[in-house]
Amino acid sequence: MPSLRLAAPTPFLRRHGLLAVLLAASLAALAPASQAQEGPQLNLQRVELTAGMHRIDAQVAVAPVERQIGLMNRPEMPQHEGMLFVFEQPSEQCFWMKNTLLPLTAAFVADDGTIVNLEDMKPQTLDSHCSKKPVRFVLEMNQGWFAKKGIKAGFKLGGAPFSKK
Structure with a gap:
């Protein structure tokens, strides 16, 4: 982590003191994270899912930073591949396409594998x-x-993440 070193207090620091130091420290702490997002994530754990007779090779994004980066900066993805985002508990999930180069469809999936809804997403929006x-x-x-396979809301996906425990 970069260290924050301050010389003699400037008029700004004298006026804003702790606030300025905290802001500078926060910005310094964010620098490595933004550098890590330069390339695509290609080495996440994978899981095999099924959609009827179709097999999906999905990367699994579990950690917050993995979910945040998602499929950003990825120039292409084979047709049978995808990314499964896993959250700790059910909640309304919202996605956007910042720094994502591929047009994607998001399937919002219940714990039992049932697709709740599908949303087409335009790149870099x-x-x-x-x-x-x-x-x-x-x-x-x-x-x-999903459209080419005739998969719509209500369709049930299979695989280990959707197995009852």
Whole structure:
């Protein structure tokens, strides 16, 4: 972590003191995180999911930083691949496409694997795409994948994440 070193107090620091120091420290702490987002995440754990007779090879984003980066900066993705975002508890989940180069479809998925709703998302936009009810899972695939397979809301996905415990 970069260290924060201050020389003689400037008029700004004398006036704003602790606030300025905290702001500078916060900005310094954020610098490594933004550098880590320069390239795509390609080495996350994977899980095999099924959609009827179709197999999906999904990267799994569990940690907050993995979920935050998602599929950002990825120039391409094979058609049978996707990313499964896993949250700690069901909640309304909203996604956007900042720094995401691929057109994607987000499937908002209930604990039992049932697709609650599907949302097409345009690359590099800040439009919010949300689940219609609380969910713990979101599966992103290349845009058109679900439509080509005839998969709609109410369809049930299979795989270890959706197995009853």
